[in-house]
Amino acid sequence: MLTDAPTALFMFLSCIAGRVSAAGSDEARQHGNGTACQQLAAKFPSKTFGRGSSKYTLESDDPACVFTPSDEHDVVSALAIIEATHTKFSVRSGGHMPVVGAQSNDNGVFIALTEINIKEFNDDKSVLSVGPGNRWIDVYNFTSQYGLAVAGGRYGQVGVGGLLTGGGVNFFGNLVGWSCNTLVGAQVVLGNGSIVETSATSHPDLFWALKGGNNNYGIVTRFEMKTYPVTTAYAGATAWDGEDAAQVVADAIQAFIMPGGGIDDPHTELNPSIEVHPFVDEGFFRSAYLPFVNGTFSASPVSIENFTSIPGAWYDTVSHRENWVSLPIEVAAVDNNLRREQFRALALKAAPGVVDLAVDVVLRPALESGELSQVNGSVVSVAFEPISQMMLQAAQDSGDYAMDVDPADGSFMIILIATNWLDAQWDELMYSYSKDAADRLEARAKELGVFYDFIYLNNAAEGQNPFAAYGKGKSLPRMQKIQKEYDPEGVIESLMGSGFKLP
Ligand SMILES: Cc1cc2nc3c(=O)[nH]c(=O)nc-3n(C[C@H](O)[C@H](O)[C@H](O)COP(=O)(O)OP(=O)(O)OC[C@H]3O[C@@H](n4cnc5c(N)ncnc54)[C@H](O)[C@@H]3O)c2cc1C
Missing domain, CATH: 3.30.465.10 (Uridine Diphospho-n-acetylenolpyruvylglucosamine Reductase; domain 3)
Structure with a gap:
């Protein structure tokens, strides 16, 4: 059993999408052959990086050049060149969307926004x-x-x-x-x-x-x-190993999302996950949760007591924090972009039995599958993201927005199925496992009347359509009309790479 890998605590381990680190410099560079890259290099010699540049580091796809604008005016100039040369391009902020093509491209212009950091x-x-x-x-x-x-x-x-x-x-x-x-x-x-x-x-x-x-x-x-x-918060991360502990954590998540559970506390946010490791020995369960309760507490807040009372953790940093920022710093430290990863999202109503349902349909078969036990480093994880009615009401009260999720439907959970593994040779197998598991869960949830029609874009997989359910179908036609209005020549629509294009 693995006990020496705190990185496995979190379901967010890495991205398979390309990550680029590039920064401005006046050193000599080579540039890609594409006309857009040559023009960008001529106009912005200190902000355009070609293959072979010491500042060009790319881990998967292969753009002709990386462009690092300093402000919106540089972006305007780049788009003019890109449009005139009809060149494909992509845009990256933090590079954490694990969807191939979301922010990467082959032989086009890769716009890394790193320097626009006011x-x-x-x-x-x-x-x-x-x-x-x-x-x-x-x-x-x-x-x-x-x-x-x-x-x-x-x-x-x-x-x-x-x-x-x-x-x-x-x-x-x-x-x-x-x-x-x-x-x-x-x-x-x-x-x-x-x-x-x-x-x-x-x-x-x-x-x-x-x-x-x-x-x-x-x-x-x-x-x-x-x-x-x-300023202060009660927050941290805790992890347990073993199937028995996973069941106790599943019960705690289930209690959290029911009426009167921690989900109804205005100051509490919870990020729990249960995962299985089919590759290790006979396979094992690991569970973790990241609570964040805004405020000052000398002991565990009631909203997360179901978790803080679970014994046997092998990692536990949940405590009072003088500076709330220590939690995002702590979890950032475990990022590991060497693993391959895929996200896939669906949603379940906050109804009795839904946590066990996800564990039974997505996780247990992964342990029982002989195939996944062959996959080097395979991990299948379900992150349960509670989305409360209170949150949806606050969202609606803030003004109209395209996602437009109806608070009248009540609380629900985003189910993020995150799979990760080590070698590209297993990509197809892991993609299919995740898709089949999501399909099975959706079908079973529909039979039981606990399916919620919402796909969270930031947790979705290539091929999923998050926009269809926005506003129960009402948002998409309006989004398409607005796109036509603001991008009449289709520059963004046709030249920009995207994980999630409007249908
Ligand atoms: C470790 C980890 C932790 C996460 N935690 C959370 C969380 O707490 N909450 C949550 O909601 N989600 C979370 N996610 C999901 C995350 O929100 C999405 O993956 C998100 O898209 C990542 O943003 P990014 O800027 O890093 O990604 P990128 O890959 O750079 O961008 C994602 C997409 O957005 C587009 N884009 C980026 N910037 C711009 C821009 N300025 N203008 C137009 N388009 C742009 C890109 O072109 C790309 O298609 C997490 C993901 C990981 C891997």
Whole structure:
């Protein structure tokens, strides 16, 4: 049994999508042969990196060059060249969406937003301007100096751009909704090169569409996020091994999501997961949870007592924290981009028996499958993301948004099936396992009346269509119309790579 790998604590281990690290420099470079890359290199010699450059590090796909704009004007120039040369391009913020092609491309221009990394308050510090080149940990380290937080990702290494345009499950959801609901504005560079300031009063239709529309409208070059006073928290991570412990954790998750459970506490956010390791010995179960309770507590808050009372943990850092940022820092430290990974999402109502159902349908067969025990390093994990009615109400109260999930439907859980493994030779097998397991779970949940029709974009797999269920089908036609209006030449639609294109 593995006990020496705290990285396995978290279901978010790595991404198979390409990650690039590139930064400005005046050293000599070689550039790709593509005309767009040659033009970018001529115009922006210190911001364009070709194959062979010491600043060009690429781990999977193979763009002709990497371009690192410093601001929205550089993005405008790049899009003009890209459009004129009809070159494929892709856009990366933190690079954490584990979907091939979401932010990577072969032989096109790879726009890494790393250098657009402003963090600036307005006068009364109620709003923070955030560049999409930031990762959440950069943002939190900045805001926490002032006793403030924004509602971004829970894992510090994730990027600002993908999370905010895809929704955003955050530490403060019960009070503020999805992360995108905390936006008061966003600056977007459109396919035709215009820079548009969007908000509830300026281009409100585009602002609406960006909240869940991901990269289908343009490149967001600045987000305006509400800030909240936050200092201390009761938070951390705990992990247990073994099937018996997994059952106790499953029961605790089930109790948490039922009416009157921790899900109804406005200050609590919970990120539990149960996973199996078919490759190790006869296979084993591992369970973990990351609680975040905003406030000051000398002992475990009641909302998470079902978890803090479970004995036998082999890793446990859940405690009072003087600075809430220590949790996103702690979990960022376990990121490991050497593993291959796929996400797949569906949703179940917060109904009796749903946690056991997911364990029985997704996890047990993975242990029983002879095939998965052959896959080097195979892990199959289910993350249970409680989405409370309170959170959905807060989201709706914040103003219209494309995702438009109905609070009247009550609480539900995003079921994130995350599989990860070590060698590319097993990609197909692991993809099929995850898809088949999700299909089985969906079918069984429908029979039992506990299926909830929602696919969370930020947890979805290639081929899933998150947009269909937005607003119970009402949002998609409007999103498509807005795309036609703001991208009439189809520059974004046809040239930009994307994990999730509007159908
Ligand atoms: C370790 C880990 C932890 C996670 N934790 C959370 C969490 O706490 N809450 C949550 O909701 N999700 C979480 N996720 C899911 C995460 O939100 C998504 O994978 C998200 O898309 C990642 O954003 P990114 O900027 O890092 O990714 P990227 O891969 O850079 O971008 C994702 C997509 O968004 C597009 N995009 C990025 N920036 C822009 C922009 N400025 N303008 C237009 N399009 C843009 C890209 O083109 C790409 O298609 C986590 C994922 C991982 C791997």
